[in-house]
Amino acid sequence: MADINIGKAPKNYAVLPFYAGGAFFLICIALALLWVVPELNGHYAAPHIVALVHMFTVGWASMIMMGATYQLLPVICEHDLFSSRLSLFSFCCVFVGALLLISSFWWFHPGWWMLSGGTLIWIASVAYLINVVGTGGRCDRHHIRKCFMVFAGSWFVFTTTLGWWTALQFVHPVSHVPIPTWLKIHAHVGMAGWFLQLISGVSTQLIPMFLLGKSKKSYLLNWAFVLQNIGLLSFVVLSWLIGIHAWIWISVALVVAGIVFHLAYLYDAYQHRVRKPLDLQMKHSLLSFLFLSLAILSIPVVYAFDHRWSIIYGMLLLMGWVSSLILGQTFKTLPFIVWNDRYKPWNGKFKVPLPRQLYSERRLQWQFRLYLASWLLLFAGIMWRNRILDYAGSLCWLGMSVCYGWNVMQILFHRVQIPEHAGTVHTRSTLQRENAGH
Amino acid sequence: MIVHAKTRIASIIREKPEAVDVIAGLARPLEKLKNPLLRKLFASRVTVADAAAMGGCSVEAFREALEKIGFQWVDQEIQQEPLSSDLPGWLQHMHERQVLHMDVRETLQHGKDPLQDILKAYEKIQPGGILCIINTFEPVPLMQLLGKKGAESHTIAKSQDLFYTYFLKPASASAEVLQKDDDTPAVIYCNQQKWEELLQQYPEHTRRFLDVRALEMPQPMQTILATLPELASGKVLLVQHKRVPVYLLEELHDANYRTYIYKISETEVWLLIVQIAEHG
Numbered sequence: 001m002a003d004i005n006i007g008k009a010p011k012n013y014a015v016l017p018f019y020a021g022g023a024f025f026l027i028c029i030a031l032a033l034l035w036v037v038p039e040l041n042g043h044y045a046a047p048h049i050v051a052l053v054h055m056f057t058v059g060w061a062s063m064i065m066m067g068a069t070y071q072l073l074p075v076i077c078e079h080d081l082f083s084s085r086l087s088l089f090s091f092c093c094v095f096v097g098a099l100l101l102i103s104s105f106w107w108f109h110p111g112w113w114m115l116s117g118g119t120l121i122w123i124a125s126v127a128y129l130i131n132v133v134g135t136g137g138r139c140d141r142h143h144i145r146k147c148f149m150v151f152a153g154s155w156f157v158f159t160t161t162l163g164w165w166t167a168l169q170f171v172h173p174v175s176h177v178p179i180p181t182w183l184k185i186h187a188h189v190g191m192a193g194w195f196l197q198l199i200s201g202v203s204t205q206l207i208p209m210f211l212l213g214k215s216k217k218s219y220l221l222n223w224a225f226v227l228q229n230i231g232l233l234s235f236v237v238l239s240w241l242i243g244i245h246a247w248i249w250i251s252v253a254l255v256v257a258g259i260v261f262h263l264a265y266l267y268d269a270y271q272h273r274v275r276k277p278l279d280l281q282m283k284h285s286l287l288s289f290l291f292l293s294l295a296i297l298s299i300p301v302v303y304a305f306d307h308r309w310s311i312i313y314g315m316l317l318l319m320g321w322v323s324s325l326i327l328g329q330t331f332k333t334l335p336f337i338v339w340n341d342r343y344k345p346w347n348g349k350f351k352v353p354l355p356r357q358l359y360s361e362r363r364l365q366w367q368f369r370l371y372l373a374s375w376l377l378l379f380a381g382i383m384w385r386n387r388i389l390d391y392a393g394s395l396c397w398l399g400m401s402v403c404y405g406w407n408v409m410q411i412l413f414h415r416v417q418i419p420e421h422a423g424t425v426h427t428r429s430t431l432q433r434e435n436a437g438h
Numbered sequence: 439m440i441v442h443a444k445t446r447i448a449s450i451i452r453e454k455p456e457a458v459d460v461i462a463g464l465a466r467p468l469e470k471l472k473n474p475l476l477r478k479l480f481a482s483r484v485t486v487a488d489a490a491a492m493g494g495c496s497v498e499a500f501r502e503a504l505e506k507i508g509f510q511w512v513d514q515e516i517q518q519e520p521l522s523s524d525l526p527g528w529l530q531h532m533h534e535r536q537v538l539h540m541d542v543r544e545t546l547q548h549g550k551d552p553l554q555d556i557l558k559a560y561e562k563i564q565p566g567g568i569l570c571i572i573n574t575f576e577p578v579p580l581m582q583l584l585g586k587k588g589a590e591s592h593t594i595a596k597s598q599d600l601f602y603t604y605f606l607k608p609a610s611a612s613a614e615v616l617q618k619d620d621d622t623p624a625v626i627y628c629n630q631q632k633w634e635e636l637l638q639q640y641p642e643h644t645r646r647f648l649d650v651r652a653l654e655m656p657q658p659m660q661t662i663l664a665t666l667p668e669l670a671s672g673k674v675l676l677v678q679h680k681r682v683p684v685y686l687l688e689e690l691h692d693a694n695y696r697t698y699i700y701k702i703s704e705t706e707v708w709l710l711i712v713q714i715a716e717h718g
């Protein structure tokens with residue numbers, strides 16, 4: 001996306017609502033987190049915790065990732081997005097679906113409420129897959145990143161289907177496989193299929209570009225792709241047929257090997273980077289992959305010990321790996337998308353602000369600090385079962401999400417400031433109409 | 439027709455052509471309305487209040503005269519310019535050499551419009567300089583016109599038909615802003631005219647040309663960044679691109695380059711990248 005393909009960039013409404021929706025759910029997460037502090041040391045399958053997990057996975061992470069794909073895939077493929085309207089449709093479905101699903105978990109109402117939320121999210125995932133395949137399929141170049149994105153989309157549909165199926169089991173138990181097994185497959189397909197593969201595809205495109213470093217070892221990515229998919233597929237089949245047993249470790253090893261290849265590629269690009277100092281966005285991303293590595297290392301501990309470690313494992317993945325990446329990369333994508341759109345119709349002679357001037361860097365700094373503080377406090381709070389630390393960590397998370405949401409809104413509502421010496425400006429009225437619409 | 443202090447003279451004359459004689463009879467400077475060319479020139483630019491100021495008569499006199507020939511007058515608040523003989527600070531401290539005098543009385547007598555000459559003269563003077571227009575009346579339209587360009591003005595009535603109007607060109611006159619800021623990195627959008635001027639400013643022998651349209655991303659950005667350090671001092675880089683390279687712009691800004699963008703269409707973009715000398 002070094003050069004956002006302006007001509008082929010999708011319509012604004014296909015991308016921007018996802019960022020606004022993501023920011024909304026991030027703030028919801030912060031409020032919910034404060035609420036569930038007393039339950040943090042309990043079982044991870046408590047209704048409030050499950051609601052919180054779905055705020056993270058559906059409302060926050062999936063939301064932003066869908067938007068980012070709609071923006072990035074046309075650029076990688078140098079081809080128009082299959083359908084901008086379908087993107088907007090998927091946004092509406094996933095947003096309303098997430099609200100229904102999360103509220104049904106929060107007040108635990110299995111049944112039509114939960115199922116209708118799940119159905120909407122499923123429809124959104126199918127619309128997403130159609131859009132991704134429709135865009136990628138028309139692209140001549142065989143791009144490993146495109147494959148990652150298309151497969152991620154397929155796993156996305158699979159995990160929403162599994163989620164829906166699991167929700168159905170609460171009402172009409174029709175399957176002989178126990179619900180916890182369904183839940184584990186659903187969660188791991190979501191993590192290792194949808195999140196991991198999309199992140200593998202997107203991050204190996206964006207991060208080398210932002211570091212101005214390119215790895216020539218693209219075979220690493222091919223291996224990452226094959227191993228992650230074989231590992232996940234074997235996990236699904238094995239756990240469905242024989243349940244979660246020792247064989248599962250083979251699948252885990254394959255996926256982990258896939259992750260190692262993916263990280264090795266990023267590390268190679270990092271080593272060969274031209275731009276030495278890292279900005280905050282890249283620090284967020286670097287931290288994200290550190291969390292991923294820690295999560296992998298904690299798998300044996302989670303397997304051997306109690307629920308406390310399951311919560312830590314979930315935190316490492318959701319609050320760590322996924323969130324940190326999004327928190328950083330948002331400010332590497334959104335300002336550029338908005339900048340491109342707002343300053344596209346201008347053709348006078350005047351200075352334009354830089355994309356990074358569309359938001360407050362100071363607020364981004366605070367976001368980073370509060371994020372770190374929140375993580376450390378929550379980690380310590382859960383490890384030592386200290387509620388005060390939990391509350392302090394949750395408050396920091398709230399502050400962090402306010403900083404993030406504020407910056408996102410500032411970018412989304414950025415208005416073109418016309419200098420007095422703007423000279424010839426052509427499409428002023430069109431632009432102002434457009435701005436008024438946002 | 440309802441008229442007030444802000445009605446344009448042209449509208450009044452259009453409604454009742456006989457108003458020309460009535461207004462011209464109010465004061466001597468207004469007699470030039472009888473000249474068809476001058477009438478065309480001024481009538482559309484001045485309001486009743488402006489004309490009253492030019493003629494040195496009161497708006498009340500206009501009211502009486504216009505009501506006599508059938509216009510309906512409505513009162514509207516008119517902000518009276520404070521009558522102060524005090525000179526503004528910039529005029530008190532002016533040095534003669536800074537001032538360009540221009541007598542337009544003869545041009546007007548010959549029935550010609552001096553506006554273009556005045557504007558040319560104004561463009562020529564340095565920021566901070568003063569242009570003095572010598573005229574038989576207070577040139578209100580001109581004051582408004584140059585005022586929009588940031589000029590401050592002040593009129594001194596030497597006699598009933600001799601007015602000296604001084605225009606101070608601001609130090610950061612609109613046209614000069616870009617010139618003045620040339621020591622800072624920036625991203626600047628250009629239109630065709632400005633782009634052509636820019637290419638004249640950096641003629642072919644000072645430019646190095648790069649066509650990155652065929653390259654697959656992110657190679658255009660990498661190629662441009664690799665080429666820039668190789669440029670000899672004083673040389674600029676001209677790039678033909680197929681899109682506005684958004685990520686490159688910040689990179690260039692941080693590396694102390696100034697980027698001019700000329701976008702012909704969504705897929706036809708030209709960049710001119712100029713290194714800015716580091717200060718201090």
